Amino acid sequence: MSLPTADHRTTTDPRSATAPRPATAPRPATAPRPATAPRTTADPRPATDRRPAGDRPITLERIESYLPERSVRIEELGERLGLHRAQLGVFRKFYGLDRLRYDPGLPLLDLLRPAARGALAALPEGGRVDYLAYAHVTQAVAPAHVDVAREIGDALGLADAEAFGLSHQACVSSLGAIEVLGELLRAEGGEGAYALMVTGEQAYSPVVQHVPNTSIMADAAASCLITLDGEGDVVRSFATRTLGEYAQWLELTPEQNTEFGERYGGRIAEVIHQAVEEAGLTLDDVELVIPHNVNKLAWRQTIKELGVAPEKVFLDNVPRYSHTFASDVFVNYTTLRDEGRLVDGAPYLLVSVGLGATFGAMVITHRAGGGTR
Amino acid sequence: MSSAGIDKVRDWILGRHPERTELASDVDLIESRLVDSLAFVELVYTIEDAAGVEIDFDNIDIEDFQTLATIEKAFFA
Numbered sequence: 001m002s003l004p005t006a007d008h009r010t011t012t013d014p015r016s017a018t019a020p021r022p023a024t025a026p027r028p029a030t031a032p033r034p035a036t037a038p039r040t041t042a043d044p045r046p047a048t049d050r051r052p053a054g055d056r057p058i059t060l061e062r063i064e065s066y067l068p069e070r071s072v073r074i075e076e077l078g079e080r081l082g083l084h085r086a087q088l089g090v091f092r093k094f095y096g097l098d099r100l101r102y103d104p105g106l107p108l109l110d111l112l113r114p115a116a117r118g119a120l121a122a123l124p125e126g127g128r129v130d131y132l133a134y135a136h137v138t139q140a141v142a143p144a145h146v147d148v149a150r151e152i153g154d155a156l157g158l159a160d161a162e163a164f165g166l167s168h169q170a171c172v173s174s175l176g177a178i179e180v181l182g183e184l185l186r187a188e189g190g191e192g193a194y195a196l197m198v199t200g201e202q203a204y205s206p207v208v209q210h211v212p213n214t215s216i217m218a219d220a221a222a223s224c225l226i227t228l229d230g231e232g233d234v235v236r237s238f239a240t241r242t243l244g245e246y247a248q249w250l251e252l253t254p255e256q257n258t259e260f261g262e263r264y265g266g267r268i269a270e271v272i273h274q275a276v277e278e279a280g281l282t283l284d285d286v287e288l289v290i291p292h293n294v295n296k297l298a299w300r301q302t303i304k305e306l307g308v309a310p311e312k313v314f315l316d317n318v319p320r321y322s323h324t325f326a327s328d329v330f331v332n333y334t335t336l337r338d339e340g341r342l343v344d345g346a347p348y349l350l351v352s353v354g355l356g357a358t359f360g361a362m363v364i365t366h367r368a369g370g371g372t373r
Numbered sequence: 374m375s376s377a378g379i380d381k382v383r384d385w386i387l388g389r390h391p392e393r394t395e396l397a398s399d400v401d402l403i404e405s406r407l408v409d410s411l412a413f414v415e416l417v418y419t420i421e422d423a424a425g426v427e428i429d430f431d432n433i434d435i436e437d438f439q440t441l442a443t444i445e446k447a448f449f450a
Contacts, residue, residue, distance in 0.1 A: 085427070086414060086417045086418060086421065086428065087414050089417070089428065089430035090413050090414050090417055090430075092430065093430045093433070093434075093435070094413055094435050094438075095410070213410070213411045213412070213413065213415075214410065214411060257411050257412075258389050258409075258411070258412065260411070261409030261410065261411040261412060262406055262409060264409065264410075297403075297410040297413060297435075298409075298410040300403070301403065301404065301406060301409065301410065304404045
């Protein structure tokens with residue numbers, strides 16, 4: 001599914017008609033920030049980044065991530081995960097895994113809250129969060145009677161926000177949630193309406209933590225404050241493809257695993273090319289691919305499939321954090337941003353793959369002056 | 374003439390790809406996805422079984438697994 005933005009080539013700037021947000025709207029207890037005035041200056045975005053009036057672009061006002069402090073080497077998890085010498089050797093030597101964050105004593109809400117609060121701090125005076133989506137990979141992240149989305153909403157002082165969980169796209173769920181929240185804002189959001197995407201979970205069981213022959217899952221969380229026509233990074237396209245024949249996750253037959261492995265790189269390449277094309281770009285225009293951290297070998301093969309230079313894909317965090325469920329692309333984004341490596345006005349490609357199997361790619365344009373700074 | 378050990382590795386790869394009947398020694402196994410990331414551990418086990426030794430991960434590199442020729446040189450020479 002892609003965003004309904006087939007024609008990106010209009011020169012209409014939908015934001016030129018944006019009215020000031022009302023200053024009287026309820027707002028949660030977050031750091032104040034002056035309300036933004038409607039833009040009246042020339043739009044710095046290229047014409048291909050603009051959308052027709054009525055199809056307002058989703059903007060990512062602030063992205064934050066959080067990693068527990070407790071860091072372990074993958075060998076320390078060998079016994080827990082039943083990994084033998086050769087498996088650990090392959091993970092370290094060829095998949096590029098080294099350390100990861102793993103803190104089983106940390107309550108889930110304590111994992112989720114810091115990044116969510118950080119993102120929420122970008123909510124301007126007069127803004128209000130209408131929707132909160134908790135995107136997760138593992139279906140059961142808490143006992144059945146616990147509504148994590150509601151709990152995190154309440155913990156953030158967002159009692160009035162409509163809170164819901166979203167998964168079934170596995171590690172692509174966080175990107176999918178951005179699209180869903182954007183569509184809700186388009187359909188129902190009034191002036192000053194925002195939405196909060198929260199993702200993050202813990203590798204609470206060996207079954208959850210070890211994806212055989214693929215990766216070792218790690219703890220992390222991320223959050224993204226979203227609105228329409230804001231000043232943050234502009235979402236230019238989102239492409240996904242779900243191959244339902246692999247819905248059995250870890251219970252695929254060996255033949256299905258072989259087939260999936262063979263199709264993996266090609267399917268990623270398809271959604272990447274689709275997302276880039278729908279953004280009105282070519283892969284050469286993309287400044288950097290910000291990927292999920294599944295492992296370096298899978299990306300090596302995908303890089304070959306794409307025909308891009310290896311340095312075009314940011315893999316520095318694979319040995320640092322391993323695969324953090326649906327948080328990877330945002331953890332990697334904040335690493336790049338905090339290191340000053342995101343270029344104002346440049347397009348970036350967020351890419352993730354989820355068991356099940358869903359392939360997702362989102363093109364954004366970074367705006368250093370926006371809320372994500 | 375190839376060794377019996379590398380023939381076992383070749384047979385294992387061809388067994389995973391019934392559409393192929395032969396596999397040249399210089400074919401890039403990784404970039405061609407004849408061995409994808411999901412199968413890499415199995416490849417290691419196959420080589421260890423055929424060579425009768427445990428692979429020392431501190432002294433190998435991914436290039437040693439690139440083709441049947443490099444595998445033969447690294448583990449069966």
